Amino acid sequence: MQANNAVPTIKRRLTSMVYEILLAFAALFLPFLVFEIVVKASHTSQVEHLRQALAFLILGIYFVHQWTRKGQTLAMQTWRIKVVQPGLERLPMRTALIRYLAAWLWVLPGIVVAYAADLSNKHKLYAIFASVIVWSLTAFLDKDRQFLHDRIAGTRLVQLPKPEKKGAKAA
Template structure:
């Protein structure tokens, strides 16, 4: 989808969702390392405060990963692979505050499902998976409803995702 006023192309919804799957694998590795360090530091004890701390480490590690990438190059490794970049019009780089807002708003992909699972005591893989699938589908639909094809978290943060051009292949002489 492309804005008729702008020559900048928006990546297709399919491309962005495939990128998210790749991102999930990369983020899992980053999170695993952070959680390993946390479990080592807490000697794998389980108290309410340590368990809440683990959740905070999970949340903050993902925040650091995404916010650092978006404010630096404008893309994560998965986004670079799929030639997708986050930009804020009028800025050379995405400002820190904007990236933080985008990160918090992007929890809209998962937070409603987490709340539903907690509220209704859903714990089986099937129930949690179904709740996540409905939430992800609903959030992805926001791109179809937006005139520029942007997700709701991009619209709220004032950012947009753009499709970068294919790299020019160099011929050997």
């Protein structure tokens, strides 16, 4: 299936991201289960930092692997979205790593504000949600409607065509 130049709508990309969050929880489940058993569900400051680092690492492995393998995560496959780097058949590891790190800009400003202002847990979530909303608006600043992390990484999201129906091939 070849990518075309059509850009998926912002709504489609954000919907795919919501699905991606659900899949991320699934990807984190087993590593976190093992981690919690090993640390005996401790909640010391050091263990909390290790927990965050584990999430960052596991998610990085998942996204970078999927993007370099075929340019799509499971959610992107469902919504027929593919990440490409113009002129290349596959996304290089370095580019996928840059894209992964740059994608943290969606939540990083909210995290910084939440901790700098010493917000309650509920208000931390609001700050992160506000950060996501603001970063999603960066697509409107781009002539091709690409998100800022794609512009930083030199990648593009493209909309793949609907697959042909099986009955149509026989005709």
